Amino acid sequence: MATPPVYPPLVTPFTASNEVDVDALAALVDAVESRGVDGVVPCGTTGEFASLTEAEYETVVETTADTASGRVVAGVADTSVAGVRSKVETAADAGCDAVLVTGPYFHTENAAGGTESFLRAAVADAPLPVYLYNIPVYVGDRLGSRTVSTLAEAGLVAGIKDSSGDLDYLLTLVRSTPDDFELFCGYDSVLVPALTSGATGGINALANVVPEVFDAARSALAEGETERAVHLSQTAIAPLFEQCAAHGFAPATKVGAAARGFLDSTAVRPPLVDLDEGARGDVADAVDEALAVVDVD
Structure with a gap:
């Protein structure tokens, strides 16, 4: 198989005065790209996009695009059609x-067809390829497989990131979407089974922390070393993912990235809270254990 691409949904670093730290963001992009990822995703869930002002959103997207050498896929989620369209621009x-x-x-949606109507209006005539993002735990609804396949067949969307962790759902999309439709697994602990089942690649929070592990896993699959x-x-990704699931992905991912020296500050914005010392130690230990599996110091 071809080597599957992996992108981290970047965390958004903040300064001690709670401002977006553009220097730290640029350094993080350099750190993960130099360790094997194929691109980056600013302003996703792990990037605390919902806690950014409009000006901060622009700063994060522009800084990332100016720094990255790989592909940049910007999160453009919003509660309104106009908001999505503004972020796309x-x-x-x-x-x-x-x-x-x-x-x-x-x-x-309060009735069938509402979500599809929203998405059609939001991405109509978009100047960039559009990827859907299925994350029902935060959105409140799953993107129906029929909605996804309808939008794909209409040529309105190029792919999807599925963060549901539901492999049966992902397999339904594999069967029901065009061959060139790209399916990215966003649930880190099931990335490998997703890739062996037809997924295109991964958009994975922990690639902010241990990009080497994701590079090794996808390279192993490409080389037939299943x-x-x-x-x-099982031994590197899943235990660290469990720590993130227990403590929150943005806070735990920042702690993990700081443990690697990729970030100086682990500050998050309310309603998120930084991890206590015990949790920080648990995350750091899981990072060390993951890196030991691939012999990275």
Whole structure:
């Protein structure tokens, strides 16, 4: 198989005065790209996009696009059609390569067809390729497989990031979407089984922290070493993913990235809270254990 691409949904670093730290963001992009990822995703869930002002959103997207050498897929989720369209324009103006959009949240559809209508209006005539983003735990609704396949067959969307962790759902999309439709697994602990089942690649929070592990796992699959890929998934990715699931992905990912020296500050914005010392130690230990599996100091 071809080597599957992996992108981290970047965390957004903040200064001690709670401002976006553009220097730290640029350094993080350099750190992960130098360790094997194929691109980056600013302003996703792990990037605390919902806690950014409009000006901060523009700063994060522009800084990332100016720094990255790989592909840049900007998150453009919003509660309104106009909000999504405005963010798409910002991403295009910044030089991003594609955008990532959820269904509407807070106000979810009250009858069949509402989400599809929202998405059709939000991405109509988009100047960049559009990827859907299925994350029902935060949006409140799953993107229906029929909605996804309808939008794909209409040529309105190029792919999807699925963060549901539901492999049966992903397999349904593999069967029901065009061959060139790209399916990215966003649930880190099932990335390897997703790739062996037809997924295109991964958009994975922990690639902010241990990009070497993701590079090793996807390379193993490309080389036909399935057992090695499964071993990496079970012994390096899954235990660290469990720590993130327990403590929150943005806070735990920042702690993990700081443990690697990729970030100086682990500050998050309310309602998120930074990890206590015990949790920080648990995350750091899981990072060390993951890196030991691939012999990285």
